[in-house]
Amino acid sequence: MKKKFKDLLHHKYRSRTISFALIIGAYVIIEILMHSIRLSRLFTGMLVPCCCYIILALSLNLVVGFSGELSLGHAGFMAIGAFTAIIVSGLSTKMIPDTTIRLVLSILSGSVLSGIMGLLISVPVLKLSGDYLAIVTLAFGQIIKSLITNIYLGFDSDGIQFSFVTNELNLEQGKMLLSGPMGATDTAKISNFSSGILLIVLTLYIIYSLIDSKYGRAIMAARDDRIAAESIGINILRSKTLAFVVSAILAGAAGALYALNYSTLQPAKFDFNTSILALVYVVFGGLGNINGTILATTVLYILPELLRSLQDYRMLIYAIVLIIVMQLGSSVRLKRYIEQIKNRFTKKGVTQ
Amino acid sequence: MNTPVLQIKNLGIDFGGLTAVNNLNMEIHEHEIVGLIGPNGAGKTTVFNMLTKVYDPSRGHIYLNGQDIARLDTVAVNKAGIARTFQNIRLFHNLSVMDNVKAGMNNQFTYSIADMLFHTRKRRSNEDMIEEEALKLLKIFHLDESKDTMAGSLPYGAQRKLEIARALASEPKLLLLDEPAAGMNPQETEELMETIRFVRDSFDICILLIEHDMNLVMNICERIYVLNYGMLLAKGNPEEIRNNDKVIKAYLGD
Numbered sequence: 001m002k003k004k005f006k007d008l009l010h011h012k013y014r015s016r017t018i019s020f021a022l023i024i025g026a027y028v029i030i031e032i033l034m035h036s037i038r039l040s041r042l043f044t045g046m047l048v049p050c051c052c053y054i055i056l057a058l059s060l061n062l063v064v065g066f067s068g069e070l071s072l073g074h075a076g077f078m079a080i081g082a083f084t085a086i087i088v089s090g091l092s093t094k095m096i097p098d099t100t101i102r103l104v105l106s107i108l109s110g111s112v113l114s115g116i117m118g119l120l121i122s123v124p125v126l127k128l129s130g131d132y133l134a135i136v137t138l139a140f141g142q143i144i145k146s147l148i149t150n151i152y153l154g155f156d157s158d159g160i161q162f163s164f165v166t167n168e169l170n171l172e173q174g175k176m177l178l179s180g181p182m183g184a185t186d187t188a189k190i191s192n193f194s195s196g197i198l199l200i201v202l203t204l205y206i207i208y209s210l211i212d213s214k215y216g217r218a219i220m221a222a223r224d225d226r227i228a229a230e231s232i233g234i235n236i237l238r239s240k241t242l243a244f245v246v247s248a249i250l251a252g253a254a255g256a257l258y259a260l261n262y263s264t265l266q267p268a269k270f271d272f273n274t275s276i277l278a279l280v281y282v283v284f285g286g287l288g289n290i291n292g293t294i295l296a297t298t299v300l301y302i303l304p305e306l307l308r309s310l311q312d313y314r315m316l317i318y319a320i321v322l323i324i325v326m327q328l329g330s331s332v333r334l335k336r337y338i339e340q341i342k343n344r345f346t347k348k349g350v351t352q
Numbered sequence: 353m354n355t356p357v358l359q360i361k362n363l364g365i366d367f368g369g370l371t372a373v374n375n376l377n378m379e380i381h382e383h384e385i386v387g388l389i390g391p392n393g394a395g396k397t398t399v400f401n402m403l404t405k406v407y408d409p410s411r412g413h414i415y416l417n418g419q420d421i422a423r424l425d426t427v428a429v430n431k432a433g434i435a436r437t438f439q440n441i442r443l444f445h446n447l448s449v450m451d452n453v454k455a456g457m458n459n460q461f462t463y464s465i466a467d468m469l470f471h472t473r474k475r476r477s478n479e480d481m482i483e484e485e486a487l488k489l490l491k492i493f494h495l496d497e498s499k500d501t502m503a504g505s506l507p508y509g510a511q512r513k514l515e516i517a518r519a520l521a522s523e524p525k526l527l528l529l530d531e532p533a534a535g536m537n538p539q540e541t542e543e544l545m546e547t548i549r550f551v552r553d554s555f556d557i558c559i560l561l562i563e564h565d566m567n568l569v570m571n572i573c574e575r576i577y578v579l580n581y582g583m584l585l586a587k588g589n590p591e592e593i594r595n596n597d598k599v600i601k602a603y604l605g606d
Contacts, residue, residue, distance in 0.1 A: 011500070206469070213468040213475070214454075214461040221444045221455040228442035231404055232456045232522045233430035242465075288446070 016208045018291050020201065027197045042305065044193075050301050051196025052078075052258040055203050057281040057297045058290065059250035064279070065288035066211060067243035068223030069126075070134035072275050073141025074251050079270035080117050081110035081252030082259035083148050086184045089260060090177040091155060099190040106190075107199070107256040114252020115245050117144070122244045126237055141275055148267040153178040183266035184259070191261040199257055200294075203250050207290065210246060219243045220288075284325065355418055356381050357558050358403075358434075358526050363412035364582075365402055372398050373582040376412070380526065385552055385559045387573035389566075389593075391602055395582040396562045397439055400528050404436050405429050416526065431459065435524035437515040439531050439562075445504030449495055449514055452503050453486040456521025486521065492554075493517045493547065509540050513547070520555060527551070529561040533568050541565060545572050570594065578602070 008017045030047065033039060056078055063071045085106035096102045121140050125133055152167045153160065156174025163169055167180065178184055210216045218239040221229040226236055259265050285296030303321065307314045328334055358380040365373050373395040380386050388396050401407040403414060405426045414422045421432050435456075444452050461482060467475040490496040493513040498506065503514060512532060519527060532548070533541045545568055552559055563569050569576065570590040578585040578593060580602045586593060593599055 209469055209471065213479075214458050214463070215465070215468055217447070217451055217455045218458050220447055220451075221458075224444035224446055225442045227406060227426075228438065228444065228518075229455070230426040231406075231430060231436055231438075231442075232518060233427050233459045234455065235427055 015291060016204075019204050019208075019294065022291065022294060023197060023200050023204070027194075030193070042308075046302060046305055047193045048191050048196045048261040049258060050298060051193070051200055052254045052261075053278070053281065053301050054200055054294055054297045055254035055257070056251055056278045057285065057293045058200075058203050058207060059247045059254065060278045061282045061285070061288065061290065061293050062207060062210075062243050062247040062250070064282050065286075065293075066216070066223065067219050067240055067247075069129070069240065069244075070131075070137075070279075071244075071247075072134050072138035072272070072279070073144070074137075074247075074278050075270040075272070075274035076141035076144035077114045077118060077248045077251035078255035078258065078274065079144055079148055079267060080114040081107075081255030082265065082270065083151075083178060083184065083255075083267070084113045084252070085110040085256030085259050086187050086265065087153065087177050089188060089190065090175065090184075091160070093188065099188070100195075103190045103195055103260060106260060107253050110256030110259075111249045111252040114255070115249035118245045118248025118252075119241070121248075122241045126240050126244065138272065138275070141272065145267055145270055148178070148183075148270075149181050151178050152176070152180055181267065183264065183268075185264045187260065187263050187265065189261060189263055191257050196257055199253060203253070204290070206246065206250065210242075215239070215242055280322070284322075284329065286329075354382070356415075357384075357417060358560070359413075359415040360403075361413045361415070363399070363402060363409055363414065365398060365407055365410045371582060373402070373579075376579075376582075376584055378577055378584075380558050380560055382558060383552065383556065384575065385548065385561070385573050387569040387576040388560060388562050388579060389564075389569055389576060390579035390585070394579040396579055397530060398582075399579070400436060400530055400562065403429070403528060404434060430522055430524070433523075433525035434528065435519035435522045435526075436528035437512070437519055437530055437532060439534070441508075441511050441515055443503040443506075443511055443515060443518070445502065447503055448500050449490065449503055449506065450483075450486055450499040452514055452518050453489055453521045454482055456518040457482050457486060459522065489517050489521055492550065508535050512536070513544075516547075516551070520551065525557055527557055527559045529559060529563075531562055531564065533563055533565045541568055544568070548572055 007013060034044070056074065060071060060074045063069055088109045089102055089106040092102055092105065096105065125136050125140065128136055150165050152163045152169055154169050154171045154174050154176040155161065156171045161169045161171065169176070176185070211220070218229070218234045219242065221234055222236045222239045229236060255270070281297040281300055282293055284300060285292030285294070304314060304318045307317055310317060356379040358378070360376055360378040363373065363376040364371065376399065388399065390396055398407065402409045405424060409422055412422065413420055416432050416434065419432065421429055424432065444455060447455065461478050463472070463475045463478045487496055487499070490499055493516065495510060495514055495517065498510070503511065506514060512535070516529065516532065533544055536544060548559060549572060551557070561573070573590060575587065575589055576593045577587045578599050585602055586596045586599050588596070
């Protein structure tokens, strides 16, 4: 038992321990606050989306940070997860009255479909590299969004009806699930903060399991040096595909959770801006840095909401903060400073 | 004599109109340390790149233990039994020293994605076993002390040694070393020669090395091939090469 505890703080596992402590700690504190004092709507409304963006950013970090390929279309995977979840949840409302089971089923199907799409897309995408790859992921993100924008889907007692581009559905007392650019309306809100936290924990578990294994080493080796990795028998394409598909699965799960937190959701939500936003979180948090990603996402997601009172100046200030922070974050002097402080702490730990 | 480990027959490659290597014939037998030398631009590294299929040879055959590997890709060539180091060190800079070697052992792991995800006993025992093996390998190169250091922050000489360790980790039958002593001081070079011999004996492999340090080449190579302008200029044991007029001319000019 004592050894187990020591292992948790071993430098190899420290990042993992901090991640889980961070998430569970935040959960406990917020739950206590929620039950003791009245938190504002604004605050409680941010919790689930924040969880979703954390999962999205973590999944993107897998591709950008660990696999070293720039993806500009991750919102597309989020969209697949989101609208799959809406459809599954809508269709199974009567069959599965229990919201928890329905939520799990919806998220599961959203992430599976997103993973399948990720696998299909990875075939043309991973033939490329560098800037070309990034541009193609951008294109796929747009294609997915445009496709969903043109889907009309509903169901009634006769079954599911589907049409493309224009609405030709005749539903008799049925329910529209997707109505083109209007997206989903009247969705049952079945996500909650606890499920968000649970999904983050699961995401962290998957990512840490992966990067600490032979698969993770192959992914990172392929990132650091392609030719050297091949020379010791690592299959580059297989490694990159694995990272891409796992990332798509997680992004899909994030989308599913996100969708089931709102009663209405438009496909336009998952445009290029969302992909870039996730990229900002990842870059700000540090490529390949999991805890950094979690913190960066939280701060950068909450900040614009807090600045809402500044109205028109909101995005201006957000942008300025972003520039300052990025400048500071890439400053060598600051990094050295942090390193020194870190060393002081770890040295103390040794002598004790 | 039994079949050679490596047999190169009429190997050649053209880059556009330029013939970089032509009509190369070489043989390496079990347990041999063979040198490949020649003036700058003679095509030595190109030969290595053809052997590991970084380049596709335009002509000829490469047999490894009798199997033609000239049509395989780089990954398959490694699996067939050739590992190499690079002239301009190519380590996984952001991985630890230990993980660099473990990456080299990637194909010796047998656990599946499900084992990975559920942290099964198979994964654990696999990882433990590989960790032990990797540590043994690092000890040979005196790198075990710095196993948790990032490979990119190792000193130059240690990086060269780590690259050899990583190549050995993939269990090759033939090891290709591209200027292993480049940038090392005489004492380090001396040490390296010991290590190369030790590696050959304890892993029972054969080694082909490119090197400009004639002291090293003449000391540890049993046979030497001399390349000039992409063609074989001479071959023989160190004594023969040292006294070969054509070789002296190629190196020193008329």
